[in-house]
Amino acid sequence: MIVPICSCYGQTEDGILSKHEKWEFVLEDTGDVLQIAIPLAAGLTTLFKKDYKGSKQFALSYATSLVVTHSLKRIIRKERPEDRNLFDAFPSGHTTSAFSGASFIQRRYGWKYGKWAYLGAAIVGVSRMEGPDGWHDIWDVLAGAAVGIGSTYLFTTPYEKQPVQVGFYSNGNDTYILSLKYEF
Template structure:
């Protein structure tokens, strides 16, 4: 519970910092400051989620997980950027940019979130998915919106799909062996968890 509170406090501080730092580049625009904060938050989280996933594997010394994350993230990245070149969908707001589908930010965020959930369970995964959803919203609701709902859903599907191809749930040792000695007695225990 303390970890969740710490994460939420960090996120609140991040939003406050982003709000203080966000500046409207065009003072005559119709956009509100919160839109810039949302976009900045999405930019941060699209990197923070995969970094958190990778660091978790290192902290847990889960080298198999590190390898699975590398394969799943790289696959999502390659598919996402290849589809941008193949589909050539125009970005909203008539920007004359033809790389809208799928959202790369969303692919990155959902790749990290789905890895955390798939490898380590819903206890942490649900919060990672909430943060990844914020990234998707930021891509649609930030100033002028960089993507529409289909771009974001496509990015999320690629991020989640690539994770589920390569990632297996983390299993701790199911067998624990213990030994006790004292008063000329010896005790050897085996514990198997189902």
């Protein structure tokens, strides 16, 4: 006989008492946080780097992913698992949000940072299927990831720091300075 280490009681939206393990609640809460934290990190990164072109690209790709996701939810009206009588399962909005942020980080700034963002986004996808409420199935999660990644690739180009910088200075008198800086 297998006995779970920790079991907790939770209540579903229908008011039914159900028994779940503590890790399921932790996983679901982690997914809830990461679906906001990953795109927030992507947007803040563009600001910290003063990458305003990236800010615009992120805003366009993230907004597009959310509009497409919520439009598809209304058009397709797929019922959520476990007969909840809710018809907005496809695609997963949490997963779309997380993968939109992760794919932006990877596409704009490379795999060095993108791999960790994708790991976080994958955790969000798993949390939507394996949390105590099991809000989605694999197809909802894969579709959410596809929408998030697809919208990023529509609008985002890789970040390239300009290796050559040109500067000009005049003190108002007869002094003029032209500078050329090359970084390699």
